[in-house]
Amino acid sequence: MPTTGRNAPIDVPRGLKGVIVTETSLGDVRGTEGFYHYREFSAVELAETRTFEDVWHLMFHGTLPDASRRAAFTAETAALRHLPAEVTAALPAVARATALAGPLAGLRTALSLAGAAAGFRPLYDVDPERRRADALAACAAVPTLLAALHRLGQGLEPVAPRDDLPHAANYLYMLTGQQPDPNRARAVERYLISTVDHGFNASTFTARVIASTGADLAACLVGAIGALSGPLHGGAPSRALDTLDAIGTPDRIDGWLREHILAGDRIMGFGHPVYTTEDPRSRLLKGIARSFGGELVDFAVRVEERAEAILAELKPGRNLHINVEFFAGVVMELCGLPREMFTPTFAAARVAGWSANVLEQAGDSKIIRPAARYVGPPPGRPVPAA
CATH class of the missing domain: 1.10.230.10 (Cytochrome P450-Terp, domain 2)
Incomplete structure (x- = not known):
C-alpha cells in the first residue's frame, strides 16, 4: 500500500487497537493499571460516594455539583422523564413488533421516535445549549422507554415516572410498579455510575462517528445502542x-x-x-x-x-x-432485574456517557472518515456484455 503523498493511507492495528483518534476531556481507561476515571475523578470512587445525578452533571458540565446545584439538576432531569403523548401511544406497537428481540431493540425505534417528536435537529444546525437540552431529554427518556417496553412485553401497563425519586430508584419503580428497597436501589445506582463511560469502546466510538456527520442526537444514540447490543460488547x-x-x-x-x-x-x-x-x-x-x-x-x-x-x-x-x-x-x-433487562440497564447508564461524547464531538467540524485496504480482484477489468 502506498505510504507517501498528502492523502496516503496509514497502516494501523486491526480493530484500531490503541490508535488515538481524537482528544477528550471526559475520561480515560488505563488498562495496565486497572484504573479508569471520569474527568479528573476515579470512576469507582464516584460510584462509592456520589449519586447518578452528580456524575451525570460532571459528564455534561465538567464539575461535581454542590447540594444546591444537585437539587436543581435533579429536578430539571426528573421533569424530562415524562414522554410525549404521541410517543406513549406508539409504544404498544413497538413492543409487539420487537417482542422476540426484546426491549433494547425496541429502544432503537422508540428513541428515534422520541427524538423526532421532540424536534431534534442536526447537531451542526443548533447551538450548544440546544444540543445540551436534547441530550438531557434523551438521557432522561431512556429509562422510561425501557421500563415501558419491558412491561408492555409482559402484558402489563407502563408505570409513569415519579419526579420525587432519584434516577436509579425511579427506574426500578417503573419496572416493578413498587417502591424499591433502598439497598437494592443504591446497588443499581452504583452499577449505573460505574458504567456511564469507559473510554473509546465500540458504542462510544459509533456515537462519535455519527456525531461527526452532524446528525441529530437521537441518531447518534440509536447507532450506539446498536453497537452495545452485540454480545462482545454490552450483551454479555x-x-x-x-x-x-x-x-x-x-x-x-x-x-x-x-x-x-x-x-x-x-x-x-x-x-x-x-x-x-x-x-x-x-x-x-x-x-x-x-x-x-x-x-x-x-x-x-x-x-x-x-x-x-x-x-x-x-x-x-x-x-x-x-x-x-x-x-x-x-x-x-x-436486585430483581429480569435477565432480558441486563443489557438495557447498561444502556440506561451508558446513554449519559454517549451523550457527553456526542456533545464533545459536536464541537469538532471534522468528519471521521478512515480508509480501508482493498483486497478484492484486481480492478480495471472490462465490464462483460450482458
Whole structure:
C-alpha cells in the first residue's frame, strides 16, 4: 500500500487497537493499571460516594455539583422523564413488533421516535445549549422507554415516572410498579455510575462517528445502542449468568471450565480488550454482591477463582481476569432485574456517557472518515456484455 503523498493511507492495528483518534476531556481507561476515571475523578470512587445525578452533571458540565446545584439538576432531569403523548401511544406497537428481540431493540425505534417528536435537529444546525437540552431529554427518556417496553412485553401497563425519586430508584419503580428497597436501589445506582463511560469502546466510538456527520442526537444514540447490543460488547451480563447456570453445582466447576476452555469456547465475563489486570468495575460489583451474600454470590466467587486459575494454566500469559459483566449479572439478579433487562440497564447508564461524547464531538467540524485496504480482484477489468 502506498505510504507517501498528502492523502496516503496509514497502516494501523486491526480493530484500531490503541490508535488515538481524537482528544477528550471526559475520561480515560488505563488498562495496565486497572484504573479508569471520569474527568479528573476515579470512576469507582464516584460510584462509592456520589449519586447518578452528580456524575451525570460532571459528564455534561465538567464539575461535581454542590447540594444546591444537585437539587436543581435533579429536578430539571426528573421533569424530562415524562414522554410525549404521541410517543406513549406508539409504544404498544413497538413492543409487539420487537417482542422476540426484546426491549433494547425496541429502544432503537422508540428513541428515534422520541427524538423526532421532540424536534431534534442536526447537531451542526443548533447551538450548544440546544444540543445540551436534547441530550438531557434523551438521557432522561431512556429509562422510561425501557421500563415501558419491558412491561408492555409482559402484558402489563407502563408505570409513569415519579419526579420525587432519584434516577436509579425511579427506574426500578417503573419496572416493578413498587417502591424499591433502598439497598437494592443504591446497588443499581452504583452499577449505573460505574458504567456511564469507559473510554473509546465500540458504542462510544459509533456515537462519535455519527456525531461527526452532524446528525441529530437521537441518531447518534440509536447507532450506539446498536453497537452495545452485540454480545462482545454490552450483551454479555446475562450470558455470564447463564454460564453459572450451565455449571450448576460446585463439583462441576473445574470440569465444565476445562472442557469449554480446551474447546476454544469464549467464557463470558472473562477477559477484556483493554485491561491486563482485574477490571476495577468487577471489584466494585463483587463488593456489592458480597454485601447481599447468599448461595449465588458464594458460587460466583468460587467460579471466578477457579476460572482465573484454570485460564492462567491453559492460556499462560493471556492475563484473563473477570470483567464488568461477570458480577454485573449477579448484582442485577440480586436486585430483581429480569435477565432480558441486563443489557438495557447498561444502556440506561451508558446513554449519559454517549451523550457527553456526542456533545464533545459536536464541537469538532471534522468528519471521521478512515480508509480501508482493498483486497478484492484486481480492478480495471472490462465490464462483460450482458
